[in-house]
Amino acid sequence: MTDKERQQLLQQLLEKQKTDKLKPSDRYDIPQQDMPEQDPAVRRGNVNEVATGYTETHARLEAMRCLQCKKAPCVNGCPVQIRIRDFVTAIAEGNYKEALDIIKENSLLPAVCGRVCPQEVQCQQTCTVGKKFKDPTKGVSIGRLERYVADLNKNSDSVPTVAAETGKKIAIIGSGPGGIVTAADVRRAGHDVTIFEAFHKPGGVMVYGIPEFRLPKAIVQEEIDTLTKMGVKIVYNFIVGRTRTLEQLLTEDGFDAAYIGVGAGLPRFMGIEGESLIGVYSANEYLTRANLMKAYDFGRGADTPIALSKKVAVIGGGNVAMDSARTALRLGAEKVYLVYRRTEKEMPARIEEVHHAKEEGIEFHILQSPKRIIGDENSRVVAIECLKYELGEPDDSGRRRPIPIEGSEFRIDLDTCIMAIGNGANPLIRQTTPELEFNKWGNIVVDENCKTSMEGVYAGGDIVLGAATVILAMGQGRIAAAAINEYLAKK
Amino acid sequence: MADIEAPLVAQARKPGQFVIISINNEYGERIPLTIAGADPEKGTIRLIWQRLGKTTAELADLQEGDEITNVAGPLGLPTHLEKFGTVVCVGGGIGNAPLLPIAKALKEEGNNIISILGAKNKELLILEEEFAQISDELIITTDDGSYGRKALVTEPLKELCQRNAKPDQVFAIGPAIMMKFCCEVTKQFDIPTQVSLNTIMVDGTGMCGGCRIEFDNKPKFVCVDGPEFDGHKVNFDLMMKRLNAYQDQEKKALEQYKEHQCKIEQIEP
Ligand SMILES: Cc1cc2nc3c(=O)[nH]c(=O)nc-3n(C[C@H](O)[C@H](O)[C@H](O)COP(=O)(O)OP(=O)(O)OC[C@H]3O[C@@H](n4cnc5c(N)ncnc54)[C@H](O)[C@@H]3O)c2cc1C
Ligand SMILES: Cc1cc2nc3c(=O)[nH]c(=O)nc-3n(C[C@H](O)[C@H](O)[C@H](O)COP(=O)(O)OP(=O)(O)OC[C@H]3O[C@@H](n4cnc5c(N)ncnc54)[C@H](O)[C@@H]3O)c2cc1C
Ligand code: SF4
Numbered sequence: 001m002t003d004k005e006r007q008q009l010l011q012q013l014l015e016k017q018k019t020d021k022l023k024p025s026d027r028y029d030i031p032q033q034d035m036p037e038q039d040p041a042v043r044r045g046n047v048n049e050v051a052t053g054y055t056e057t058h059a060r061l062e063a064m065r066c067l068q069c070k071k072a073p074c075v076n077g078c079p080v081q082i083r084i085r086d087f088v089t090a091i092a093e094g095n096y097k098e099a100l101d102i103i104k105e106n107s108l109l110p111a112v113c114g115r116v117c118p119q120e121v122q123c124q125q126t127c128t129v130g131k132k133f134k135d136p137t138k139g140v141s142i143g144r145l146e147r148y149v150a151d152l153n154k155n156s157d158s159v160p161t162v163a164a165e166t167g168k169k170i171a172i173i174g175s176g177p178g179g180i181v182t183a184a185d186v187r188r189a190g191h192d193v194t195i196f197e198a199f200h201k202p203g204g205v206m207v208y209g210i211p212e213f214r215l216p217k218a219i220v221q222e223e224i225d226t227l228t229k230m231g232v233k234i235v236y237n238f239i240v241g242r243t244r245t246l247e248q249l250l251t252e253d254g255f256d257a258a259y260i261g262v263g264a265g266l267p268r269f270m271g272i273e274g275e276s277l278i279g280v281y282s283a284n285e286y287l288t289r290a291n292l293m294k295a296y297d298f299g300r301g302a303d304t305p306i307a308l309s310k311k312v313a314v315i316g317g318g319n320v321a322m323d324s325a326r327t328a329l330r331l332g333a334e335k336v337y338l339v340y341r342r343t344e345k346e347m348p349a350r351i352e353e354v355h356h357a358k359e360e361g362i363e364f365h366i367l368q369s370p371k372r373i374i375g376d377e378n379s380r381v382v383a384i385e386c387l388k389y390e391l392g393e394p395d396d397s398g399r400r401r402p403i404p405i406e407g408s409e410f411r412i413d414l415d416t417c418i419m420a421i422g423n424g425a426n427p428l429i430r431q432t433t434p435e436l437e438f439n440k441w442g443n444i445v446v447d448e449n450c451k452t453s454m455e456g457v458y459a460g461g462d463i464v465l466g467a468a469t470v471i472l473a474m475g476q477g478r479i480a481a482a483a484i485n486e487y488l489a490k491k
Numbered sequence: 492m493a494d495i496e497a498p499l500v501a502q503a504r505k506p507g508q509f510v511i512i513s514i515n516n517e518y519g520e521r522i523p524l525t526i527a528g529a530d531p532e533k534g535t536i537r538l539i540w541q542r543l544g545k546t547t548a549e550l551a552d553l554q555e556g557d558e559i560t561n562v563a564g565p566l567g568l569p570t571h572l573e574k575f576g577t578v579v580c581v582g583g584g585i586g587n588a589p590l591l592p593i594a595k596a597l598k599e600e601g602n603n604i605i606s607i608l609g610a611k612n613k614e615l616l617i618l619e620e621e622f623a624q625i626s627d628e629l630i631i632t633t634d635d636g637s638y639g640r641k642a643l644v645t646e647p648l649k650e651l652c653q654r655n656a657k658p659d660q661v662f663a664i665g666p667a668i669m670m671k672f673c674c675e676v677t678k679q680f681d682i683p684t685q686v687s688l689n690t691i692m693v694d695g696t697g698m699c700g701g702c703r704i705e706f707d708n709k710p711k712f713v714c715v716d717g718p719e720f721d722g723h724k725v726n727f728d729l730m731m732k733r734l735n736a737y738q739d740q741e742k743k744a745l746e747q748y749k750e751h752q753c754k755i756e757q758i759e760p
């Protein structure tokens with residue numbers, strides 16, 4: 001569809017609306033509005049955002065696809081229950097400010113969630129339009145619309161109002177999405193809020209994990225700027241458990257309550273031969289070097305090196321694997337393989353990311369997994385030996401279990417291998433906070449209000465849920481903040 | 492060497508721990524340096540480093556009063572201290588710096604301290620005075636014989652192990668190759684040996700796995716499981732190779748930095 005056709009269609013529909021309401025069949029006839037994006041051949045050579053965003057015409061047409069269902073099943077698909085029908089309707093009517101206000105009732109980071117939420121398994125999974133086309137990706141593009149109104153409001157100076165100072169002090173540990181949202185909500189209630197962050201930059205996985213081409217760092221920075229304008233203090237290079245313990249913060253430093261949002265952050269390895277060879281990375285290390293430390297500018301200002309790879313294999317099938325593979329491409333790799341032991345259907349990555357990765361030329365090796373990693377005499381990785389797999393019965397996760405095919409060994413030559421097979425819970429807080437209750441996977445145990453076993457201590461995000469999503473971390477942050485506000489009101 | 496203001500770190504640190512610093516927020520590299528000493532009252536920590544590549548050179552070029560953007564720590568597990576009896580502390584080169592607070596603390600535990608300090612030559616020997624104060628016996632070796640005994644540290648170490656009352660415990664900190672050979676010596680005599688490893692790091696909190704080593708054939712993260720390990724179980728050969736992972740790129744970065752420095756000097760004489 002050309003821009004012109006798009007405009008004409010919008011005009012026609014607007015005209016029609018004046019005389020009588022659009023029927024569902026009219027709405028089904030509106031083609032789903034694809035997101036304009038950089039050409040794959042061009043974007044693999046830069047780190048700029050891949051999806052460039054809707055225009056107003058795109059947004060209104062897409063919003064008009066919404067049937068404005070009475071029961072709005074989409075809302076239940078969203079972990080924070082955004083009033084999706086109402087904000088989409090507002091966009092269809094051209095009321096963008098109103099749309100954003102509706103979203104902001106429940107989500108504080110719409111520019112982020114609009115970009116990175118796995119919509120096809122959340123809000124769009126339950127959308128009636130998607131059901132009609134028997135494909136959740138063909139439902140109303142809720143995330144793209146969310147991003148559109150959030151981006152319109154970029155650079156606005158509006159700062160949420162803060163209630164009168166209460167004199168109560170709250171420590172937020174970790175500046176990921178959960179920490180940011182909690183900080184904002186408890187600060188609004190007038191509490192004195194300090195965020196403690198281990199790294200030298202705020203944002204958690206949103207800055208060191210998710211790459212610039214998917215989530216521009218400037219967007220995260222804007223959210224942080226809003227926090228500081230509200231009077232939230234941020235202390236960097238502060239590792240709770242090392243610089244000070246949680247106990248010390250609460251008993252010696254005068255904090256009345258704390259939120260722990262330290263994320264997962266302990267890379268898993270496979271436990272196979274050769275994993276310590278040079279050129280074998282955890283995705284965390286690879287992405288941190290590339291994103292946070294800007295290794296793509298090594299020699300042009302940045303001081304952190306990264307492997308100069310020609311042939312890269314990424315092991316895994318989640319968002320982290322896609323991000324690693326696409327980052328390797330942008331760092332100049334000629335061949336990037338994605339090795340996954342199930343099939344594309346079982347991949348936990350967002351469908352959009354899988355699609356983008358393929359467009360950019362990542363080669364998918366499905367039903368395969370490395371058995372050992374082979375190095376040369378200098379301990380540099382030169383190849384992986386893989387086994388082929390087939391799918392058996394469904395396992396606990398409901399996905400069919402991969403079974404190795406005996407004797408199917410084969411070799412993939414490469415110079416870099418990135419392990420993106422998930423993260424466990426970082427044990428630092430656990431080791432230094434004996435009073436806190438953890439489950440057997442090392443995740444903090446909380447009740448439905450995100451309250452931990454320790455008085456005044458709340459937790460949420462990946463450290464509670466295991467590796468989850470931005471919106472889930474945010475949702476827990478809101479719950480925790482409400483609980484903290486209530487707790488301090490009584491205290 | 493420099494004393495750096497970092498009051499919280501100064502308060503919390505224990506012997507054996509380190510900090511991660513970076514000089515430039517946007518583009519700087521994060522490098523680990525051991526806390527060689529601290530003054531909790533003044534709120535300062537002492538760092539001692541060797542000019543190796545770009546970041547340590549930049550650090551050396553800072554002036555008094557300049558700010559180091561980021562200092563994170565204290566990181567790593569503190570040294571396990573107890574009364575072992577006779578402890579040999581072997582320091583090689585810059586390794587004397589991290590060794591000193593450990594040796595001091597061991598002395599305070601009531602151990603008999605024998606220190607062996609090795610350096611390439613007299614100029615590169617550091618902290619001799621400080622070690623003299625806390626050691627019951629002090630042995631100096633230089634590679635070129637310009638000071639002390641002309642030998643590698645492993646020679647006197649072996650002699651000490653052969654004594655009738657052999658040492659109860661050895662701490663060896665220095666270049667990986669030195670620690671490797673020290674461990675080979677003490678293994679023959681079955682003397683437990685702690686080493687402090689200086690792998691390449693990024694976050695220092697267990698998040699990236701870049702610092703991993705093979706310990707007893709299993710992976711361990713130096714920043715959270717160490718930096719001190721039972722040296723007899725460390726795969727030093729692999730560790731040394733991993734230390735050189737970025738050698739070529741680092742060389743380039745240093746050359747660029749030097750060139751840049753020269754230009755600045757030419758402009759502002
Ligand atoms: C590469 C990658 C891609 C992803 N893609 C998506 C996606 O597309 N969509 C999606 O929804 N989700 C995605 N996720 C998952 C999502 O990013 C996480 O679920 C989410 O960020 C979790 O938020 P959090 O609040 O728990 O904290 P995190 O974002 O994990 O942040 C925790 C923060 O705490 C700090 N910290 C840790 N320990 C300490 C300590 N002891 N003291 C002080 N500070 C500490 C850390 O430095 C960090 O800044 C992705 C994750 C990764 C790694
Ligand atoms: C726990 C620990 C304690 C240490 N304590 C001291 C100390 O007290 N004094 C001291 O002089 N040095 C110490 N080191 C080593 C110091 O970190 C490196 O010399 C420094 O990072 C080199 O940086 P560069 O940019 O100057 O050199 P580069 O040119 O970047 O590298 C030179 C060599 O240093 C090593 N190196 C590079 N980057 C890193 C990194 N991010 N982390 C670790 N090593 C790296 C590599 O072997 C490399 O080949 C310690 C290392 C560790 C892990
Ligand atoms: S926050 Fe995420 S799940 Fe909720 S409506 Fe927005 S895109 Fe959908």
Ligand code: SF4
Pocket residue numbers: 065066067068069072073074075084085088126127128129139140
């Ligand atoms: S389910 Fe889909 S069509 Fe129905 S209100 Fe929600 S977004 Fe609109």
Ligand code: FES
Pocket residue numbers: 691692693694695696697698699700701702703712713714715
């Ligand atoms: S430095 Fe990243 S895990 Fe140790």
